[in-house]
Amino acid sequence: MASTINQISSINWITVLIAGTLVFSIIQGMIRGASSSARHLALMAAEGAAIVVGIVLSWWLSSWVSPYVQGWLVELNIVIPTKDLGLFEQFYYTVVTSVRDFPLLRLGVLFIIGYAVIKQIIYRMINPFFGHWGTDKFQGESRHASTKRPGMISSVMGGIIGTFSGLGRSLLIVAALFIYTTFLPQTEITPYIQASTLYQEGATAVIKPVAGDFLTNQLPVFTRKFEAEVNNILQRKYDVLDAQIPPGIAEAAKEVTLKGTTDEEKAKLLYKWIGTRVTYDWDKVNLYEQKKIWKEQTPEETYATRKGVCIDYSRLYAVMARSIGLEVKVVTGLGYDGRGGYGPHAWNEVYLNDSSKWVPLDSTWVSSGGNWFNPPNFNQTHIREV
Incomplete structure (x- = not known):
């Protein structure tokens, strides 16, 4: 046999x-x-x-x-x-x-x-x-x-x-x-x-x-x-979904970036604020992994509850950044899990007029320590989705 x-x-x-x-x-x-x-x-x-x-x-x-x-x-x-x-x-x-x-x-x-x-x-x-x-x-x-x-x-x-x-x-x-x-x-x-x-x-x-x-x-x-x-089309989907910028979020973004004088400073201030104010929602992760139930939430819900997963961090960052005039993308792909593998992940790219270039950032990983605002090794831990 x-x-x-x-x-x-x-x-x-x-x-x-x-x-x-x-x-x-x-x-x-x-x-x-x-x-x-x-x-x-x-x-x-x-x-x-x-x-x-x-x-x-x-x-x-x-x-x-x-x-x-x-x-x-x-x-x-x-x-x-x-x-x-x-x-x-x-x-x-x-x-x-x-x-x-x-x-x-x-x-x-x-x-x-x-x-x-x-x-x-x-x-x-x-x-x-x-x-x-x-x-x-x-x-x-x-x-x-x-x-x-x-x-x-x-x-x-x-x-x-x-x-x-x-x-x-x-x-x-x-x-x-x-x-x-x-x-x-x-x-x-x-x-x-x-x-x-x-x-x-x-x-x-x-x-x-x-x-x-x-x-x-x-x-x-x-x-x-x-x-x-394909990445641009995926980005367009989030542009359409999050086209509406709630007044409360716009006011918060303006206040958070008040001390910023350049695009880079404003982008960094938002990155740190979201990364330290929003907590990772492990209950949402467990609900999906154990029961295959995905809880979709808007940036407004993420802002109100101060809870979310990577895509929620990224969409909130995009809405807040756009409200102060920054051009930003939501990027999906794979992120390094710290154990030798990669898992589904989302982050952002923001355009800096000061240097005329797009730079990556990951506000979800702020709480884990380290610099995730345009570090030199970003592409080693983040793989864009096709």
């Missing part, structure tokens, strides 16, 4: 998936026979061509129209209202302002819309050539024909055609896995994928020569831009 389990655990299931796709296509081709397999292969080829043409045209069209869409949205002069917003309003302002301000998101949205429209147009254009294959009449004939087993020659030819279909499907799987491992080389599953012999052969023999150095050189650059934009 133990040896059987060991043998199963030693199987690379990526190899099984690729090989299984090929074998399934061959068997499917043999069952269908030559003529039905040929029709299926032709349909696959036509759909593949439609997809490729749709992607190319959609990419060109979205790249061309993106600046015009941005200009139109800028002219609308959409401003996030400083009032309590409902769920629909939060969604609206988050999406519209993000599409306006973030080029990769805007390009992605336009690409998806363009691809959906263009693909339908292409299908309608090729429908006169292939549409009759999907009609009820043909389907009825196919079901009637399927009751008759194809002859030996027809089955062999169907199997050969099925082999070509299976190779195409398998290469699509390899291509998708190759893009995944190039995008996310640090994930745990990446070495497992790369250990598959069939994946290695497909990637080495076909994908890499076709793609050249584009995927390995250009995708990491794109990934870094994508990561930065």
Whole structure:
């Protein structure tokens, strides 16, 4: 029993998936026979061509129209209202302002819309050539024909055609896995994928020569831009949620920073005040860890109760900082737990006009000691979320 389990655990299931796709296509081709397999292969080829043409045209069209869409949205002069917003309003302002301000998101949205429209147009254009294959009449004939087993020659030819279909499907799987491992080389599953012999052969023999150095050189650059934009979109969510600044919090922020003469001094005064006035809410943590109940709270609630967790510290800091004219972000990611690992965490970044740069700070960790306002080792203990 133990040896059987060991043998199963030693199987690379990526190899099984690729090989299984090929074998399934061959068997499917043999069952269908030559003529039905040929029709299926032709349909696959036509759909593949439609997809490729749709992607190319959609990419060109979205790249061309993106600046015009941005200009139109800028002219609308959409401003996030400083009032309590409902769920629909939060969604609206988050999406519209993000599409306006973030080029990769805007390009992605336009690409998806363009691809959906263009693909339908292409299908309608090729429908006169292939549409009759999907009609009820043909389907009825196919079901009637399927009751008759194809002859030996027809089955062999169907199997050969099925082999070509299976190779195409398998290469699509390899291509998708190759893009995944190039995008996310640090994930745990990446070495497992790369250990598959069939994946290695497909990637080495076909994908890499076709793609050249584009995927390995250009995708990491794109990934870094994508990561930065995802963080900006997450930040926009909190901008919308906390757009309203309660008068009491604004007055408190003004009083706390009264002695500050520069952006840095004001940012530090707020950092120390929140870090020493707000206490960490372990009951909230235990409620989530033990019962999976998350208690969402606004910056106003954090200010009133003087209790919260890292995201509450960060949102309160952001609201207070904005009320005195500072530009600030809420950043989510992982924080060092002091035991050799990392756990979910949130902190802030504030822009200092004095030095024209963004600096990180963590008001949650003030009570633990040490300097967490732009220390030199901040990135070693805080990892931004993607």
